Amino acid sequence: MAVYTEVQDEDLSAFLATYDIGTVLSYKGIAEGVENTNYFLHTTVASYILTLYEKRVKETDLPFFIDLMQHLAKKGLNCPLPVNNRKGEALGRLSGRPAAICTFLEGIAIRRPTAQHCGALGAALAKLHLAGSDFERVRPNALSIDAWALLFAQAEAQADNVSAGLSRRTLQELKALEAEWPAGLPSGIIHADLFTDNVFFIGGEVSGLIDFYFACTDAFAYDVAICLNAWCFEVDGSFNLTKGQALLAGYQSVRRLEPGEVEALPVLCRGSAMRFMLTRLVDWLNVPPGALVRPKDPLEYDRKLNFHRHVKHARELGLAA
Amino acid sequence: MAVYTEVQDEDLSAFLATYDIGTVLSYKGIAEGVENTNYFLHTTVASYILTLYEKRVKETDLPFFIDLMQHLAKKGLNCPLPVNNRKGEALGRLSGRPAAICTFLEGIAIRRPTAQHCGALGAALAKLHLAGSDFERVRPNALSIDAWALLFAQAEAQADNVSAGLSRRTLQELKALEAEWPAGLPSGIIHADLFTDNVFFIGGEVSGLIDFYFACTDAFAYDVAICLNAWCFEVDGSFNLTKGQALLAGYQSVRRLEPGEVEALPVLCRGSAMRFMLTRLVDWLNVPPGALVRPKDPLEYDRKLNFHRHVKHARELGLAA
Numbered sequence: 001m002a003v004y005t006e007v008q009d010e011d012l013s014a015f016l017a018t019y020d021i022g023t024v025l026s027y028k029g030i031a032e033g034v035e036n037t038n039y040f041l042h043t044t045v046a047s048y049i050l051t052l053y054e055k056r057v058k059e060t061d062l063p064f065f066i067d068l069m070q071h072l073a074k075k076g077l078n079c080p081l082p083v084n085n086r087k088g089e090a091l092g093r094l095s096g097r098p099a100a101i102c103t104f105l106e107g108i109a110i111r112r113p114t115a116q117h118c119g120a121l122g123a124a125l126a127k128l129h130l131a132g133s134d135f136e137r138v139r140p141n142a143l144s145i146d147a148w149a150l151l152f153a154q155a156e157a158q159a160d161n162v163s164a165g166l167s168r169r170t171l172q173e174l175k176a177l178e179a180e181w182p183a184g185l186p187s188g189i190i191h192a193d194l195f196t197d198n199v200f201f202i203g204g205e206v207s208g209l210i211d212f213y214f215a216c217t218d219a220f221a222y223d224v225a226i227c228l229n230a231w232c233f234e235v236d237g238s239f240n241l242t243k244g245q246a247l248l249a250g251y252q253s254v255r256r257l258e259p260g261e262v263e264a265l266p267v268l269c270r271g272s273a274m275r276f277m278l279t280r281l282v283d284w285l286n287v288p289p290g291a292l293v294r295p296k297d298p299l300e301y302d303r304k305l306n307f308h309r310h311v312k313h314a315r316e317l318g319l320a321a
Numbered sequence: 322m323a324v325y326t327e328v329q330d331e332d333l334s335a336f337l338a339t340y341d342i343g344t345v346l347s348y349k350g351i352a353e354g355v356e357n358t359n360y361f362l363h364t365t366v367a368s369y370i371l372t373l374y375e376k377r378v379k380e381t382d383l384p385f386f387i388d389l390m391q392h393l394a395k396k397g398l399n400c401p402l403p404v405n406n407r408k409g410e411a412l413g414r415l416s417g418r419p420a421a422i423c424t425f426l427e428g429i430a431i432r433r434p435t436a437q438h439c440g441a442l443g444a445a446l447a448k449l450h451l452a453g454s455d456f457e458r459v460r461p462n463a464l465s466i467d468a469w470a471l472l473f474a475q476a477e478a479q480a481d482n483v484s485a486g487l488s489r490r491t492l493q494e495l496k497a498l499e500a501e502w503p504a505g506l507p508s509g510i511i512h513a514d515l516f517t518d519n520v521f522f523i524g525g526e527v528s529g530l531i532d533f534y535f536a537c538t539d540a541f542a543y544d545v546a547i548c549l550n551a552w553c554f555e556v557d558g559s560f561n562l563t564k565g566q567a568l569l570a571g572y573q574s575v576r577r578l579e580p581g582e583v584e585a586l587p588v589l590c591r592g593s594a595m596r597f598m599l600t601r602l603v604d605w606l607n608v609p610p611g612a613l614v615r616p617k618d619p620l621e622y623d624r625k626l627n628f629h630r631h632v633k634h635a636r637e638l639g640l641a642a
Contacts (some may be wrong), residue, residue, distance in 0.1 A: 003352045009429050025523060026428040028361055031350035040349055040361055042427065106346040106363065111609045179539060 003029035005052045006093045012041075012050075016092045018085045019101065021045045023095035032197075037097070040104070045109040047104035049237060052097040052249045057213050064139050065212050066090045066100060068132070068189065072257060073103075075131035078208040078300050080105060107200025107207030115246040116204050118231050122250025125194060125227055126170050129220045129255055132189025141192065141218040143275055148174055151278040158285050165248055170277075173305065182219070182264040190223035192216055197228045215231055221261035224251055228317055229244050229276070229304050237303045244318025252320075265314040277301035326358045326373045328416045333362075333371075336415045339406045340422065342366045353518075356534060358418070361425070368598060370401060370426035373418040378534050380419055382512040385460050386533050387411045387421060389453070389510065392423075396452035398531040426527030428521025436567040437525050439552050443571025445527040446515060446548055450541045450576055462513065464596055466502050469495055472599040479606050484620050491598075498592055503585040511544035512536055517552045530611065542582035545572060546589035550597070550625050550636055558624045565639025573641075586635040590634025591626055598622035618632070 012024060017123075022044030030049075032038045037052040053062060066082045068091065073081035080102030082090035110117050143151075159167040175293050182205055191198070193214035200208040224247075232243040251257070257265075280298035286293055315321055333345060338496055341543045343365030351370075353359045356378055360371040374383060391411065394402035401423030403411035412423050431438050464472075473480075480488040492509075512519070514535035521529040545568075553564040572578070601619035608616055636642055 008432050010433070012429075024429055026425075026429060026521070029350075030361070031352070040351070087593050097616075104347075108345055108347055200347070205419035305364070 003031075003037050004054050005095050005097050007037075007039060007050070007052070011095050013093070014042065015092060015099070018087070018092065019083060020086060021048065021083060021101070041101065048083065049102045049104055050094075050099065051102065052099045054097065061139065061213075062098055062100075064137055064190035065215060068135060068215055069212055071135045072128065072131050072189075077128060077131045077185055077284075078105060078206070079128075079212065080208075082208055105200055105208030105210060107121075107202050109197045110201050111196060111200065113196060113231055113243070115240075115242045117201060119233055119246035120185075120201070120204060120206045121199055121227060122195070122224075122247040122252075123210060123254050124199065124250075125191070125223060126251045126254035126262040126287060128191060128209060129223065131277060135189050136306075139216045139300060141190075141216040141222075143192070143214070143279065144218060144222075145177060145271060148177070148274055150280055151282055153287050155278070155281045159281065162281065162284065163302060166281075166299075167304060169302070169306075170274075173270065173274060176268065177274060180267045181271065182260070182267065184219055185192070185215060185219035185264060186258060187219050187262055189215060190218045190220060190226075192223060192226065193219065194223065194227050219261075219264075219268070220255070221257065221264055222268045222272060223263075224248070224257070225265060225272040226267055226276075229272050229301070232318070233304060233307075237300075237307075239307055239317075241316075241318050246318070248314075248318050249320060250310075257319075262314045262319060265317060265319070266308060266311040269311065270308040270315065271299045273305035273308055277305060325375050326416050328358075328371070328373070332416050336413060337364065337418070339413065339627070340404065340407070341407060342369065342404060342422070353531075359447050362422065369404065369422045369424050370425055371409060371415075373415060373420045373422065376528060379535055382460065382534075383419055383421075383632050384411055386536060388458060389536055390423070390533055392456045393449065393452050393510075393533075398452045398614060399426060399527070400628055401529075402450075417595065423454075423477045426521055426529030426531060428495065428523050430518045430520065431522050432517060433556075434517060434552055434564070436561075436563045438522060440567035440571035441522070441525060441527045441553055442515070442520055442548060443545075443568040443573075444575050445520065445530060445571075446512070446544060447572045447575035449512060449530060450509060450544070451514065455601060456510050461473040462511075462537040462601065463544075464513070464535070465539060466498060466592060469595055469599055472603055476599070476602045476606050480602065483602065483605065484623060487602075487620075487623060490623070490627075491595075494591065494595060494630075498588065498595060502592065503581070504586065504631045506540035506542055507579060507584055508540050510536060511539045511541060511547075513539065513544060513547060515544065515548050540582075540585075540589070541576070542578065542585055543589045543593060545569070545578070545582075546586060546593040547597075549586075549590055550593050550622070553639070554625060554628075556619075558628075560628055560638075562637075562639050566641070567639070569635075570641060578640075583635045583640060586638060586640070587629060587632040590638065591629040592624045594626035594629060597635060598626060 025042045027039045027041045030040050035056045039050040041048040071081045083101045084090050198211040237296045277298050280296050282293040326366040346363045348360045348362045351361050358373040362369040362371045393400045404409050404422045601617050604616045
C-alpha cells in the first residue's frame with residue numbers, strides 16, 4: 001500500500017519509448033499491492049498498470065510470474081497481461097528496479113464479500129486452475145509446510161508476547177500438520193494469495209484476478225483452503241457456512257473436487273491458516289522503523305486455525321453432501 | 322502522498338448514486354496531494370478524482386475552494402471541475418469526511434522543469450490570475466506575513482537544532498520583512514502553492530493546474546514569487562536565471578507586471594521563501610510518531626531566502642530590462 005520507488009517523468013518517457021503503447025498522458029502512484037510499487041498509467045493508447053518490483057520479490061522468480069500471466073491471459077482468464085516491448089520482452093528496468101507494464105483491469109475489490117461474491121470467486125479460482133493446467137513452468141511453493149518451522153523459529157521467542165500460549169499452540173499444530181499433511185493431491189498452478197484485494201468485481205461478476213506474485217505449483221485444494229479462510233470468515237471471527245457453501249459450489253461448477261481433495265480440505269485449511277499466521281507474525285515482529293505499511297494482525301489467522309481444529313469434514317466448511 | 326481514509330466499495334457506490342456520472346468501474350487510492358486523500362475513479366461515464374478532505378483543510382473553507390474551481394473551469398482554465406450531484410451540490414460526505422468528485426486532468430508533473438516548462442508555467446499562472454479576477458468571494462491569505470511570527474514561535478526553541486543560527490537569521494529577516502512588506506499591489510485570486518507537483522504538462526504545454534486548497538486573495542506578484550522559488554532553483558541551491566527569465570516572460574506575455582509589482586518582487590521572493598521555510602520547519606519538528614509522510618526540508622527554503630537577501634532588482638531574477 002505504498003509507493004516505494006518514485007518514477008521520474010523523464011525515466012518513464014524513456015522506458016515507454018521502448019514499447020509500442022503510445023506516450024504518457026498521466027501516471028499516478030497507487031496504493032495497491034503490499035510488496036511492489038504500482039502506478040496507474042494512461043497513455044495515448046490505453047490504461048495500464050506499471051509495476052516496479054521491490055526487494056521482497058525475488059528477481060529470479062519474475063520470468064515465471066510474467067510468463068504465467070501471459071499464459072493465463074492467452075487462455076482467456078481476466079488477469080493482467082504483461083505487455084511486450086519492441087524486443088519482445090515484458091520485463092525491463094526502470095528507476096533502478098525490475099519493471100513491467102500490464103494491461104489495466106476494471107473492477108473493484110470487495111472488502112465485505114457476500115455469498116454471491118464468494119460463489120463467483122470460487123468459479124474464478126477453478127477457471128484459474130484449469131487455465132494454468134498446461135503451463136509448463138514449475139515453481140515450488142516456498143511458503144508451504146517445509147518453510148513453516150523456519151518461519152516460526154524467527155518469531156518463537158516473542159510469540160507469547162503477541163498472544164499468551166501462541167508459542168505452544170503453534171508448535172503443537174506444526175507437529176500435527178507434519179503428520180497429517182496430504183501428498184499426491186491434484187496439483188498445478190495456484191494463486192496462493194487470492195485475498196479480497198486481489199479479486200475485482202463489476203456488479204456481482206469477477207472482472208479480474210491480480211497480484212500473481214505468490215503463484216506457484218501446489219495442490220489446487222490448498223488454493224481453495226486459502227480462499228475459504230480469506231473470504232468466508234466474518235469480522236467477528238465466525239465462519240459463515242453460507243459463504244463456504246457458495247464458494248465450494250462455485251468452484252465445483254467449474255472443476256469437481258476429487259475424493260482425496262475433499263478429505264484433505266480441513267487439514268489444508270489449517271495449513272493455510274498457519275501459513276498466513278506465520279508470515280504475519282514475522283512481519284508483525286519486524287516492522288522496520290519508519291515503515292509506511294501497517295502489518296496485518298497474525299492473531300486473525302490464529303483464530304481461524306483454532307476454528308479449523310474442530311472441523312472433521314469438508315461438509316462443515318460448506319461442501320455439498 | 323498517502324491514503325488517510327479508506328473508502329469501502331459499498332460507501333462509494335451509495336455516494337455515486339447521488340450523482341449522474343454512472344457507476345464505478347474501478348477506483349484506486351493515489352499518492353497525490355499531501356493534505357487530502359485522493360482516489361482515481363473510473364465510472365461508466367468518465368474518469369474523475371475523488372477527494373476526501375482531511376483535517377488540515379478547514380471545512381469552512383471548502384465552499385470557497387469548490388466555488389473557485391467551478392469559476393475557473395467555467396472561464397476555460399484547465400483545473401479540476403468539482404461535479405455537482407443531483408441536488409446541485411459539489412460537496413458531500415463520504416466515509417466520515419467531506420468529499421468532492423472532480424473531473425480528471427491528463428498530464429504529468431515535471432520534477433525537473435526546463436526553461437520551456439517555466440515559460441509555460443508563467444503564462445498559465447497569469448491566466449489563472451486573469452480568470453480569477455471576477456471571482457467575487459474573498460479568502461485572506463492565512464499563511465502570509467501576519468502569520469509568520471506565530472508560526473516561528475512554535476519552532477523557535479528548536480530552530481538552532483535544525484541549523485546553527487537559524488533562529489537569529491529568521492528573527493532578523495522577519496523584522497526586515499515587517500518593515501519592507503509592500504501594500505496596495507494588484508491583488509485577486511492566487512494559487513499560493515503552485516509547486517511542480519501541482520502543474521501537469523503534456524509535451525511542453527501546461528495541461529492542468531491542481532490542488533487549489535491554499536488558494537486565497539493576495540497580491541498576484543506574491544504568487545509569481547512563490548513560483549520563482551519553486552521552479553527556478555536547481556537542486557544544488559543555485560538560481561537558474563534562464564528559468565527565471567522564461568517564467569517572467571511567460572507571465573508577462575499574458576499579464577504585464579506593473580512597476581510597483583516589479584519593484585516589490587525581490588521582497589516578495591524573500592517573504593515567500595520565509596513562508597515555506599516556516600511551515601516546513603513546524604512540520605519538521607512535529608512529525609507525529611508513525612507518520613506516513615516524510616516532511617520536506619525547511620533548509621532548502623532557508624537557502625533560497627539567503628539568495629534573495631542579495632537581490633536588489635527583479636532583473637537579477639530574470640525580468641526583461
